[in-house]
Amino acid sequence: MSTTTHDTIDTAHDEHHHGAPKGLMRWVLTTNHKDIGSLYLWFSFIMFLTGGAMAMVIRAELFQPGLQLVEPNFFNQMTTVHGLVMVFGAVMPAFTGLANWLIPMMIGAPDMALPRMNNWSFWILPFAFTMLLGSLFMEGGGPNFGWTFYAPLSTTYSPDSTALFVFAIHIMGISSIMGAINVVVTIVNMRAPGMPWMKLPLFVWTWLITAFLLIAVMPVLAGAVTMVLTDKFFGTSFFDAAGGGDPVMFQHIFWFFGHPEVYIMILPSFGIISAIVPTFSRKPLFGYSSMVYATASIAILSFLVWAHHMFTTGMPVFAELFFMYCTMLIAVPTGVKVFNWVATMWRGSMTFETPMLFAVAFIILFTIGGFSGLMLAITPADFQYHDTYFVVAHFHYVLVTGAIFSIMAAAYYWLPKWTGNMYSETLGRWHFWCSVISVNVLFFPMHFLGLAGMPRRIPDYAIQFADVNQIVSIGGFAFGLSQLIFLAVVLKCIKGGKPAGDNPWQAADGLEWSIPSPAPYHSFTTPPEIK
Amino acid sequence: MTTKHQTYYVPAQSGWPIIGAIGLFLIAFGAGNYIQQLATEKTSGGYILLAGIAVIIFMIFGWFKTVIDESMAGLYSPQMDRSFRQGMSWFIFSEIMFFGAFFGALFYARMISVPWLGGASNNAMTQEVLWPAFEAAWPLIKTPDGTTTEAMPWTGLPLINTIILITSSVTLHFAHVSLEKAKRKPLIIWLSLTVILGAVFLALQVEEYSHAYQEMGLTLTSGVYGNTFFLLTGFHGMHVTIGTLFLMILLLRIIKGHFTPDKHFAFQAGSWYWHFVDVVWLCLFIFVYVL
Numbered sequence: 001m002s003t004t005t006h007d008t009i010d011t012a013h014d015e016h017h018h019g020a021p022k023g024l025m026r027w028v029l030t031t032n033h034k035d036i037g038s039l040y041l042w043f044s045f046i047m048f049l050t051g052g053a054m055a056m057v058i059r060a061e062l063f064q065p066g067l068q069l070v071e072p073n074f075f076n077q078m079t080t081v082h083g084l085v086m087v088f089g090a091v092m093p094a095f096t097g098l099a100n101w102l103i104p105m106m107i108g109a110p111d112m113a114l115p116r117m118n119n120w121s122f123w124i125l126p127f128a129f130t131m132l133l134g135s136l137f138m139e140g141g142g143p144n145f146g147w148t149f150y151a152p153l154s155t156t157y158s159p160d161s162t163a164l165f166v167f168a169i170h171i172m173g174i175s176s177i178m179g180a181i182n183v184v185v186t187i188v189n190m191r192a193p194g195m196p197w198m199k200l201p202l203f204v205w206t207w208l209i210t211a212f213l214l215i216a217v218m219p220v221l222a223g224a225v226t227m228v229l230t231d232k233f234f235g236t237s238f239f240d241a242a243g244g245g246d247p248v249m250f251q252h253i254f255w256f257f258g259h260p261e262v263y264i265m266i267l268p269s270f271g272i273i274s275a276i277v278p279t280f281s282r283k284p285l286f287g288y289s290s291m292v293y294a295t296a297s298i299a300i301l302s303f304l305v306w307a308h309h310m311f312t313t314g315m316p317v318f319a320e321l322f323f324m325y326c327t328m329l330i331a332v333p334t335g336v337k338v339f340n341w342v343a344t345m346w347r348g349s350m351t352f353e354t355p356m357l358f359a360v361a362f363i364i365l366f367t368i369g370g371f372s373g374l375m376l377a378i379t380p381a382d383f384q385y386h387d388t389y390f391v392v393a394h395f396h397y398v399l400v401t402g403a404i405f406s407i408m409a410a411a412y413y414w415l416p417k418w419t420g421n422m423y424s425e426t427l428g429r430w431h432f433w434c435s436v437i438s439v440n441v442l443f444f445p446m447h448f449l450g451l452a453g454m455p456r457r458i459p460d461y462a463i464q465f466a467d468v469n470q471i472v473s474i475g476g477f478a479f480g481l482s483q484l485i486f487l488a489v490v491l492k493c494i495k496g497g498k499p500a501g502d503n504p505w506q507a508a509d510g511l512e513w514s515i516p517s518p519a520p521y522h523s524f525t526t527p528p529e530i531k
Numbered sequence: 532m533t534t535k536h537q538t539y540y541v542p543a544q545s546g547w548p549i550i551g552a553i554g555l556f557l558i559a560f561g562a563g564n565y566i567q568q569l570a571t572e573k574t575s576g577g578y579i580l581l582a583g584i585a586v587i588i589f590m591i592f593g594w595f596k597t598v599i600d601e602s603m604a605g606l607y608s609p610q611m612d613r614s615f616r617q618g619m620s621w622f623i624f625s626e627i628m629f630f631g632a633f634f635g636a637l638f639y640a641r642m643i644s645v646p647w648l649g650g651a652s653n654n655a656m657t658q659e660v661l662w663p664a665f666e667a668a669w670p671l672i673k674t675p676d677g678t679t680t681e682a683m684p685w686t687g688l689p690l691i692n693t694i695i696l697i698t699s700s701v702t703l704h705f706a707h708v709s710l711e712k713a714k715r716k717p718l719i720i721w722l723s724l725t726v727i728l729g730a731v732f733l734a735l736q737v738e739e740y741s742h743a744y745q746e747m748g749l750t751l752t753s754g755v756y757g758n759t760f761f762l763l764t765g766f767h768g769m770h771v772t773i774g775t776l777f778l779m780i781l782l783l784r785i786i787k788g789h790f791t792p793d794k795h796f797a798f799q800a801g802s803w804y805w806h807f808v809d810v811v812w813l814c815l816f817i818f819v820y821v822l
Contacts, residue, residue, distance in 0.1 A: 021544060029544035111541045113614040116594070120548035127556035131563070163566040167559035174555070177625050185617045189610060190539070219625045223632025230762065233566050235752035238636055241661065242676035244755035246644035253632055316652065526538065 031115035040097025047089030054082035059476035075459035076144035083147030095268040105512035108192030108528045113185040121178040128171035135161035151239035151250040155231040166229045173218040180214035194530035206271030213260045221257040255306035263302045269406030279508045280356035281348025287340040294333035312386045327377035354428030358409035369397030390450025416504040420518030421497030434482035441475030547594040557583025619800040637759040674754035681747040685820035699728035700809045729775035
């Protein structure tokens, strides 16, 4: 992997001598939550670029109607692996990396509760993705059934490499479960004495609830892939009506995992935004306890809405209504959150440094994604929108301008603490404005494509969609290139910059701002006093 | 430090996790290739799989030895003990959810897919068009495409196995009580008895499987009844195997004199795991065999 970048971080850590070992083996053998956090974050960024490159292939093919660049089967592999890499390789490890870096510092703990297992959780991930990405080069190709791997696409009609796909997913699941167990135990058991539950930073709260969701649903995903494996290779018929099973059962099991999974990818964002908005509004967070309850409500409701992904698959009308109303109910706690963020900004002495820019963009653009989600929640309307680009637009608004933007915001916000240097505000603003404009050029027109009936996951389209697809593709390329600015900002910041000081944002609240920047290799070896 | 708060032990660098990562990769990569090669002459996947299992066993021994040494050296505070306990509890919760997926499949097949294929609810046309001769029943001894099998009765071996497992939970509990009262001899006897009961359970399970395959025609491929039967009991059997090995290692450690009445996390974890496996079996017995 990228040893050069790792060495760069290494030198950045040299200034303080709390015994950070040297060389490559430091990263392989480490039990330090900050090292492991950095590993997760770099891994996530590499996967973000890998998955992004696949998205570029997709957008290049869709630049014009007709088949231009790639075979349809390869196009299918690109959509599938793009989704898998972004979900399991980019977003989830980024949040785990942030959790590793921040949670022990935020709660005044010396490290994560189980440091060796922490290392294991990370190091199995690169192997899993080597397997998944390697299967693309095998005879018969890699997974081509969509990241949701619906049966029978993933059983009867899938390539042989599905076996490797299944085991790669198993490893990713094991990694997530171990990571989540570590987070829960750290938060429950390692808080500094005198830190009550209702004083926890919201990032810690949201991650606690996320970790619960992970432990609850990743094993269900493991069950689903296992049944796919036995159906394909060992003659079982879980998802085959001829043997008494049902392909629809796959969708139920998958989405019982899948819907909590989408909240796994957004709840930590809520925590990040709840940290950044008060700092740059110079006001305490409005409605702290309602934020906690709203997060918990969203998590509970996430177990009761899975079938809204399957309205057109068919189910009794009562079930369609039940899942429609439960889904709409989620708008209430989410609305509470958006209201609280806006109320926090209300009459605050606001400034707009890069983290705040991303946070404000998050609030606006994530809300757009939430509204399109409400449109999709209406069963009869969903019959029209299902499997069109409207759905693609919806979940990219919540995942790119939602999850990814919050991760960017977090990176800018805590980079001074991690490296001890201020990042370049000018470059940061370039990154933000390029991203926010291009991402809307990329995803907003997709709503119209979808409403006009363009189906997703198809390499060709009817001629009337050509103009809008070209605009979308241009937005896509621009958004992809904009992320290279981010890479430049981070590398530049690691190399040097204006010294950050303990609390570069002045108004930032929390234990992590009470220790020096860069954070010492071991912080809080004895618990701090909580006033 | 004079405060009541003992320092939390943060281990230095460790090589075991990366060895474990390589082992897990070899298992996954080997199993993935082995399965693809089933229909061919190639066998490389199987060897990679075995190598991976060997690496993981090596890792488990090395890693646990490190932990045991640290524990015996008194490096662990009560807070560390709580970390282990909570970690183990959440691990068991994740296991419950794993079995939940397969129980979910069982309930879905019984309550929804099989009745619907037989025309229940508003699915009269489904049956008419697909398999008009199909009759919905559970256990599904004749699938829509005509595969037939026999249902495993709950009397006989399954009932004996249920009694064995429940008894083993009781003997393990007695072992735990003896440990807490520092009564060494009863502890070893009760724990040995538990290990023996686990081994007997596994032997009878093998007997039951061979009976199913050779005399009843109940196999992994005999429709959704056979699927759920073998995956549920199979994964449970794997857990009993792991649990029995776990208890055997605890027994060896007890003979070496490792645990004290107030410090025995590993024993606690093994005991929780065993009781969990027992509860899963009870659910299996009720929902797979009896009902």
